[in-house]
Structures are given as structure tokens and as C-alpha cells.
Amino acid sequence: SQKIEQNSEALNIQEGKTATLTCNYTNYSPAYLQWYRQDPGRGPVFLLLIRENEKEKRKERLKVTFDTTLKQSLFHITASQPADSATYLCALPGNQFYFGTGTSLTVIP
Amino acid sequence: DSGVTQTPKHLITATGQRVTLRCSPRSGDLSVYWYQQSLDQGLQFLIQYYNGEERAKGNILERFSAQQFPDLHSELNLSSLELGDSALYFCASSPQRLAGHNEQFFGPGTRLTVL
Numbered sequence: 001s002q003k004i005e006q007n008s009e010a011l012n013i014q015e016g017k018t019a020t021l022t023c024n025y026t027n028y029s030p031a032y033l034q035w036y037r038q039d040p041g042r043g044p045v046f047l048l049l050i051r052e053n054e055k056e057k058r059k060e061r062l063k064v065t066f067d068t069t070l071k072q073s074l075f076h077i078t079a080s081q082p083a084d085s086a087t088y089l090c091a092l093p094g095n096q097f098y099f100g101t102g103t104s105l106t107v108i109p
Numbered sequence: 110d111s112g113v114t115q116t117p118k119h120l121i122t123a124t125g126q127r128v129t130l131r132c133s134p135r136s137g138d139l140s141v142y143w144y145q146q147s148l149d150q151g152l153q154f155l156i157q158y159y160n161g162e163e164r165a166k167g168n169i170l171e172r173f174s175a176q177q178f179p180d181l182h183s184e185l186n187l188s189s190l191e192l193g194d195s196a197l198y199f200c201a202s203s204p205q206r207l208a209g210h211n212e213q214f215f216g217p218g219t220r221l222t223v224l
Contacts, residue, residue: 032210043111043199043215044152089152093210096167097142101151 002027002092004100012106013080021075021103023090029068030092035075038087038102047088048075080107112136113216115200121222127188130219134181134202140164141183142203142213143175147196158183190223197221 003026013019023033031052036044050057050066050073057064063076077084087102112135122128134141143155154167158177169175172190177183187194197220201213 034212041197041218041220043113043201043218044213045111045215046212049212096165097154097157097213099144099152099154 002030002094002098004090004092004098006088006090006100007103008101010104010106012108015080015082015107015109017080019077019080019084019105019107021088021105023073023075023100025071025092028094029071030094032093033064033066033073034091035062035064035073036089036091036099038089040087044089044099077105080105082107082109111214111216113200113202113214115198115216115219117219118217119220119222121224122190123224124190124192126190126223127186128190128221130185130187130198130200130221132183132185132200132202132216134183134200135214138202138204138214139181140203140205141177141181142201143169143183143185144199144201145196146199146218147193150196152199155185187221192223195221195223 005024034049035047038044048064050064061078065074085106087104089102090100092098114133116131139160142157146152155169157165175185197218199218201215203213
């Protein structure tokens with residue numbers, strides 16, 4: 001089994017700043033870790049996948065790090081925009097598939 | 110549009126009843142996943158099927174069952190419904206057998222309300 005913790009409190013940041021979201025897991029280190037975006041009432045949308053042997057992965061304004069020693073992944077959105085406002089979920093495979101409870105991000109214009 | 114379809118979009122029923130939720134995966138995807146999302150629980154993995162066979166099981170109640178048919182569509186059956194079963198039910202699909210090795214494509218969900 002796996003327990004995942006994400007920032008439980010909502011994150012509010014000013015447009016143009018960098019948002020940093022945290023995902024901590026407690027048990028075994030998975031071979032992969034994924035990040036998804038979810039808008040209210042809609043299904044999650046895949047953003048990035050990072051492998052255990054990759055320290056960092058980038059896609060446009062998104063950056064993910066994966067530290068298996070700390071059992072932590074950080075998700076960064078640079079030059080944030082109001083359209084980035086959503087809930088962000090991290091997910092880990094195991095004998096099943098585990099999602100964190102998500103962090104709600106609001107980017108203020 | 111993810112390419113995953115789910116029907117119905119909304120379902121309102123009474124306690125004790127039985128309902129069936131339907132999912133059609135993206136063309137070519139062999140894996141189908143079912144998730145339940147309620148306000149206090151987050152997104153909970155229920156079950157995964159790969160090419161017609163059960164591949165992984167999560168915290169799925171015994172009152173719930175699922176199957177994947179030869180044409181790869183899947184159905185989730187919920188019986189003896191309780192108030193606490195009210196939630197959003199998502200289906201997702203992916204090309205491969207192992208969860209986590211590639212992205213999952215989520216459908217729009219079915220909102221179930223049990224009165």
C-alpha cells in the first residue's frame with residue numbers, strides 16, 4: 001500500500017510567479033510518478049510522467065523533480081497564468097494506482 | 110476530448126437500487142480503470158481490466174463489480190446502493206497493461222446521486 005500527501009491547503013499565487021506543489025509518499029519508491037490536472041467536475045488530465053532514474057523532467061512551463069531519497073516530488077509551474085488555476089494531483093503505481101488528494105492552485109491576475 | 114466516453118453523465122437513484130455505468134475506452138487502448146471520487150475521499154482506484162481480464166483491484170466494495178467485454182468497453186455495476194455511494198465515477202484507459210508506465214486518459218465521469 002502507499003500513502004500520498006499533498007499540500008492540503010489551497011495555494012494562491014500572483015500571476016507571473018512560480019507555483020511549487022509538493023507530493024510526499026511514505027512507503028516504497030515507485031518506478032514512475034505522474035502528475036495530473038483536474039478542473040472542477042471534470043476528469044483528470046495527464047501532465048507529466050517522471051521515472052525513478054530521472055531527477056527532473058520539463059514540459060513547456062512545467063517542471064517535475066523526483067527525489068527517491070526524500071520520497072518526494074515537486075511540481076513547478078513557472079510564469080503562472082490564471083488559466084493554470086486547477087487542482088493538481090500526483091499519482092503513483094503500485095499493486096494498484098494511488099492518487100494524492102490534490103492541491104488546489106489559484107493564480108490571481 | 111480524451112476519447113474516453115462514459116454514460117450516463119448523471120444518475121439519480123434510491124438506496125437499495127442497482128445501477129450500471131458504462132465506459133468506452135480510447136480506440137486501441139486495452140486497459141480500463143475505474144475510480145470513485147467523493148469530496149472527502151479524493152480519487153480512489155477501484156479496479157483495472159486489461160484486454161478482458163482483471164489486472165488490479167483496489168478498495169472496491171463487494172457490492173460493486175465490473176467487467177470488460179470483448180469489444181473492450183467496460184461496465185461498473187453498483188448494487189444495494191447506499192447514500193455514501195454518491196460520488197463521481199471516472200473511467201480511464203491506457204494502451205498498456207502496467208499502470209503507471211504511461212498516461213491514463215480519463216472520461217468525463219458519471220455523477221451518481223443516491224437519495
